[in-house]
Amino acid sequence: MPKALIIRFSSLGDVVLSTAVIEALRKYGWNIAFLTKKEYTPLFREDSRISSLITLSSLKITIDEIKSFSPDWLIDLQVNFRSLLISSMSGIPVVRTDKKSIDRRLLTKFSIGDKSPKSVVDYHLRAIEKIGVYAPNTLPKIIPTKEGVSNAEKILSDLKKPIVIIHPGAKYPLKRWGNERFIALSHLFAENEFNVVLIGKGRNSSKIRWVDGIPLETLVGLISMGNIFIGNDSGPTHIASALDIPTVAIFGPTHPALGFAPKGKFATYISANLSCSPCTLHGKGRCKFEVQKCFEKIKPKNVFDIAIELYYKSKSSKGYYA
Structure with a gap:
């Protein structure tokens, strides 16, 4: 061997x-x-x-x-x-x-x-x-640990599916779509009978919960139990796509042309694809405009519609609806 x-x-x-x-x-x-x-x-x-x-x-x-x-x-x-x-x-x-x-x-x-x-x-x-290894269509795949899943089950024990996991963070602030937009998106899901879990600090409501300070193992377990994942161009987004969770990545100053679009069975992205993008490889630096036009043009409803379509597509391919 x-x-x-x-x-x-x-x-x-x-x-x-x-x-x-x-x-x-x-x-x-x-x-x-x-x-x-x-x-x-x-x-x-x-x-x-x-x-x-x-x-x-x-x-x-x-x-x-x-x-x-x-x-x-x-x-x-x-x-x-x-x-x-x-x-x-x-x-x-x-x-x-x-x-x-x-x-x-x-x-x-x-x-x-x-x-x-x-x-x-x-x-x-x-x-x-x-x-001598020819496998051109192979996708990333990660394996949640038993402890990570167990910890996630405790966090989600009182939430009914479907559950949307949202990660508003990114290493560099320039790559963040913004908490206000993510919260508005969360409300759209809540209005359509989804429970929402956001990774980070915030105020909980009946259908929206914030979870902060969890280790990587638990994060993987948590994402694996979601029905939809939405995030920026960041690590947790790639975790979700590697777990075959319907995943939407939001690109602003970075761009899928740089090679970092999520690669998964049910993964996609949204980008305004402006002429000034990409302006950075990993998210370092500052925007030359007063507002980030690349994010301003991406509305919560745009992301919601893409996520819902992807969600039902994944359910259809698995042979069931709920």
Whole structure:
């Protein structure tokens, strides 16, 4: 059985997207190890596809653990100085994903290039074709832990389905659609007999509940129990799509052309697709306008309509309605 070690240190969404490579390798019978930062290891705590989960540590300890696993190949999905150093010093053959750095820079800095939606998942899967693994349509997939689901069940114990999970946050403020819009969206769902759970701090009402301060394991469990997920261009959005939850991602200053649209069976996105977008790769910086026009043009009703359509489409494909 061939052995591969996948390198993806961060961030949350990128780690989730890398699980498409785990799925592809598993189909071909590979023995898989995964190297990531400590904060993302809960994603793989009960993942039987992985035989060795390695936590990023000092250079020496990390390389020693890699050599202990003794992979035939390293699959570098991070492609930064640290991953290049680790792969070079390990002496193990390596394949690397294409980060499309020049294409992304041209789009964000000069608005030059193709603005059709793309996915880093496709770049990752093309990289492993070099080692004989051909699985072009493989999707990301994560496995909730028993503890995470149990914790989520306690949080949701008094809520009836259908449940909408909404994550208004993002690492960088520029990527946030805004709490006011998310709350207005929540009321639309509540008016249509959905219970709504928002991740963060806020005021609860009869059909709208805020949940804050939960660990990653519980977050995954919570999202897995939802019927719809809505979020910004952020990690939890990729978690939802990797769990096959009907998922709507809201893009503003970033853009699906950069490769970070959610990749899932029931995942889609909404973007105003303005000429000034994308203006940033990950959400750093400030908008040059007084208001973010890319978000102003996306109304709560627009998002609601897309989510409802996706919800019923998913239910139809599963063969039931409720």
